[in-house]
Amino acid sequence: MQLLDGKQTAETIKTEIAQQVELIKATGGKIPHLAAILVGNDGASETYVNSKVADCKQVGFDSTLIRLPADVSEDELLAQVDKLNSDDDIDGFIVQVPLPAHIDETRVTLAIDPAKDVDGFSPTNVGRMCLGLPTFISATPNGIMELLARYQVKTSGKHCVVVGRSNIVGTPMSILMSRNSNPGNATVTLVHSRTPNMAEVCRSADILIVAIGKPDFITGDMVKEGATVIDVGITRLPDSSRASGFRLTGDVDFTSVSPKCAFITPVPGGVGPMTRASLLQNTLKAQNLRQQ
Numbered sequence: 001m002q003l004l005d006g007k008q009t010a011e012t013i014k015t016e017i018a019q020q021v022e023l024i025k026a027t028g029g030k031i032p033h034l035a036a037i038l039v040g041n042d043g044a045s046e047t048y049v050n051s052k053v054a055d056c057k058q059v060g061f062d063s064t065l066i067r068l069p070a071d072v073s074e075d076e077l078l079a080q081v082d083k084l085n086s087d088d089d090i091d092g093f094i095v096q097v098p099l100p101a102h103i104d105e106t107r108v109t110l111a112i113d114p115a116k117d118v119d120g121f122s123p124t125n126v127g128r129m130c131l132g133l134p135t136f137i138s139a140t141p142n143g144i145m146e147l148l149a150r151y152q153v154k155t156s157g158k159h160c161v162v163v164g165r166s167n168i169v170g171t172p173m174s175i176l177m178s179r180n181s182n183p184g185n186a187t188v189t190l191v192h193s194r195t196p197n198m199a200e201v202c203r204s205a206d207i208l209i210v211a212i213g214k215p216d217f218i219t220g221d222m223v224k225e226g227a228t229v230i231d232v233g234i235t236r237l238p239d240s241s242r243a244s245g246f247r248l249t250g251d252v253d254f255t256s257v258s259p260k261c262a263f264i265t266p267v268p269g270g271v272g273p274m275t276r277a278s279l280l281q282n283t284l285k286a287q288n289l290r291q292q
């Protein structure tokens with residue numbers, strides 16, 4: 001069993017990006033600038049956004065964090081989005097989700113200029129991804145593809161089972177893995193809560209990608225010997241023995257699954273850091289495209 005070390009791979013990517021930023025600086029170019037809008041004070045979202053800001057600092061990007069109260073109106077949030085759309089110094093921005101229930105997430109996503117949509121959530125960018133056109137691929141699927149590529153995991157002709165059909169992970173993952181590309185060229189099955197024989201389908205996977213947000217859902221008996229397992233889940237479980245008061249758990253029961261695997265991502269330190277590195281890659285790409 002080999003660990004797919006997302007933490008180390010993300011550090012490598014960040015070093016590559018930092019070198020690009022040095023080159024931009026040396027030639028008097030524009031420093032990439034990422035902005036993030038954070039609504040409310042959900043603990044997990046706060047941690048994620050703070051990490052994204054810290055990542056920017058690490059690679060030499062400019063960053064702006066816009067914090068809005070949980071009761072901000074949809075119109076006020078849309079006004080902030082508009083402001084970032086027209087701010088020439090901002091190369092890309094994200095609106096951290098989930099948003100409070102009174103805000104229509106789709107309306108907000110639709111308001112983001114696709115050229116600055118470094119999350120790749122807008123219909124334009126999702127559509128471009130489906131058609132195989134140049135675009136911003138959302139950070140988690142992009143990070144997983146990058147991890148598979150850098151560890152040279154063979155995907156061509158393999159059976160890839162994606163568990164979960166979210167817009168952010170499961171659905172784009174199923175499209176990317178079926179595409180005529182490397183990684184890709186897999187035969188893909190997407191399973192979800194209405195799939196009757198889920199364990200059986202999972203057992204037939206050469207590559208199992210799990211993104212449902214249910215701690216330890218995938219157990220050893222659901223995994224084929226020699227499979228590659230990508231665990232996207234990251235749930236905070238209360239743990240009074242830790243200073244933070246919680247521990248992070250994936251969707252895969254690592255103890256029973258890992259002995260059967262050729263490759264597996266740990267949680268934490270697998271997909272999470274790759275997601276963050278992908279956002280930086282997309283921001284650098286946005287900066288490049290805006291300078292052309």
Ligand code: GUN
Pocket residue numbers: 094095096097098119139140
């Ligand atoms: N919430 C969880 N993951 C993400 C992400 O990749 N982008 C944004 N904007 N919000 C998230």
